[in-house]
Amino acid sequence: MANTPYPQSYYAASANPVPERPALQDDVATDVCVIGAGYTGLSSALFLLENGFRVTVLEAAKVGFGASGRNGGQIVNSYSRDIDVIERSVAPKQAQLLGQMAFEGSRIIRERVAQYNIQCDLKDGGVFAAITKKQMGHLESQKRLWERFGHTQLELLDERRIREVVGCDQYVGGMLDMSGGHIHPLNLALGEAAAVESLGGTIYEQSPAVRIERGANPVVHTPQGKVRAKFIIVAGNAYLGNLVPELSAKSMPCGTQVITTEPLGDALAKSLLPQDYCVEDCNYLLDYYRLSGDKRLIFGGGVVYGARDPANIEAIIRPKMLKAFPQLKDVKIDYAWTGNFLLTLSRLPQVGRLGDNIYYSQGCSGHGVTYTHLAGKVLAEALRGQAERFDAFADLPHYPFPGGQLLRTPFSALGAWYYTLRDKLGV
Template identity: 75%
Template sequence: MPHTDYPASYYAASANPAPSRPPLEGDLHTDVCVIGAGYTGLSTALFLLEHGFKVVVLESARVGFGASGRNGGQIVNSYSRDLDTIERSASRRHAELIGAMAFEGGQIIRERVERYRIDCDLKDGGIFAAITSKQLRHLEAQQKLWARYGYDRLELLDAQAIRRSVASERYLGGMLDLGGGHIHPLNLALGEAAAVESLGGVIYEQTPALSIERGENPLIHTPRGKVTARFVVVAGNAYLGNLLPELTAKSMPCGTQVIATEPLSSEQAASLIPQDYCIEDCNYLLDYYRLSADKRLIYGGGVVYGARDPADIQAIIRPKMLKTFPQLQSVSIDYAWTGNFLLTLSRLPQVGRLGSNIYYSQGCSGHGVTYTHIAGKILAEALRGQAERFDAFASLPHYPFPGGHSLRVPLSALGAMYYSLRDRLGF
């Protein structure tokens, strides 16, 4: 059977030691079979194990192989579309529930890190950086919007204040979220996997789910075995393939690219981002960056619709980095990688149930580090019979892409071009 290892990223190169878990051989029975050992699957498994469920996790490659182990590592509150969009998309009660959860994901991560002693370079603080006056006005409105849901950890930054936090001339201002932060994303996933196993959960790597026989006790087929379960949680996101066609039709894998510089000197790193915050700008196709624990600048951006791997990642991302930090012209790039996230048409997550016992969460739309940890909690609540918060997310509309599979990539790319042009023109 083919063996799929981690891509050659900075995160894989600096990952904490972790076991190579064997594939499933033979047949077994369990309470819950979780498909996917990324944040959604691991978070769900942890919450279930903490409440006494017997859990098996199937992973087609390695723990954190997908977006969970390749992302920008930023703890960003709320969702890919903000709470005002959710207020227009859901009933008042459901919007209140979803809004109350918007700031919970970061808390869950911090609780997991502390309880299970996960070494993942956790740092506090994140900045939303405004390039245009329109974006600055949006941040002012966002502060008021989040305050309505009881969140008071945002500080608006004028041009002088943001330059004290980010050594770039690009920004007119910004907003500091003291409840944001950043982590080594693969090490967080590896630590959560170790926590799953410490509670008796079993993770099988190199074990793709090939098909699911639906029924009273679903049967999950893998290359060398089968799992019979009371419940199934589908958490494959952009790496699920066509396991459940009804989910594939309502989502689209997209690629994003990241680079990591050579280690900077302590003085150079401190001059770029003195408080060691993470930063993302406010463009539709945004740039995001932060310093690693060994003082590399990790810089990401760009979207490739349909998840094609670009031939030259540096050629895409390095110019973006130099536009923000021209002072890094002579700095070399040590790592460049790409990874996929799952986009929905609404850019809101899709949560639901197929039949009575197959649950899913997908479509973080590039905003998954915090949301996936919330998703794990509400999926576990639903399996325990407490479905109010699950139902709130499930009520959000799940739109198919117009034109079906063949047109979802070009139509999405056209939409992105339109919004990118708006970003550049400042309207």
């Protein structure tokens, strides 16, 4: 049987020790079978276990193998399209519910870290950095919007103030969100998996779901076993493949790239990010960066539509890093990797139910660290019969990509080129 290891990332190299988890080689029964041991699946499993459900998690590779263990590690509130966009497309009550939930994921992460003593280098504080005056105006509007929904841990940064938190001269200002922050993302997933097991949940690794037998008593088949369940939660996101054809029609895997420097030492690291906040800029195809626990700079950006692996990741991302921090020109890059996220046309997550007992959440569109933790709670609520918040997501409109699967990649790349040009022109 194939054994899929973690990619050669900084996160995998610095992961906390974990037990070997077996592949499923039997016929087991459970209340809920969760497909995917990333944040969505692990968060769902935890909330369900805490409410008395028996839970079995199937993971095709290893816990946190996909986006959950490869992302930039930034805790960013709201969704990939903000609440004002949602307000323009749905009824007021639905918009109010979604707005109230937009800041819950970051709280759930901190609650999990505290409750289960997860060692994941959690740091508070995230900066949105404006490159143009237009972007700064957007941040001013965003602050008013978020405060309207009770989110008040925000500070606008003028040109002088942002220099105090980011050692980079390309920003005209920014916004600091103290409920944002950053973590070692793989260690967060591993800690959540240990919490699942501490509550009696079972996780099988190297156990891809190859077929779902639908019906009143659904069965999930793996190469060497099967899980009989009352409910199924599909949480594969960009790594689901074509297991559920209905879910692949309105989404597209995309790749993003990350590099990690050698350790910088305290003085150099502090000169880049004096308060140890994480940063993302406000461009459509944004750059994001932060310091690791051992004082490396983790820098990511770029999007490859269709999720191809670039031949030379460092050649794509290093110039972006040097544009922000030219003083790192002689610094060695120790790790470079890519990971996939799942894009939807609306840039909003897709949540729903197939039949009476198969639930799903997918399509975080590059904004998944906080949303996936909220999604787990919302899915668990729905299985318990409390569907108001689930329905608020499930009722969002979603559309297929223009041109179908054949043309979705070039059309999306063309759209990204247009918005990138607008960013460069400042219009």
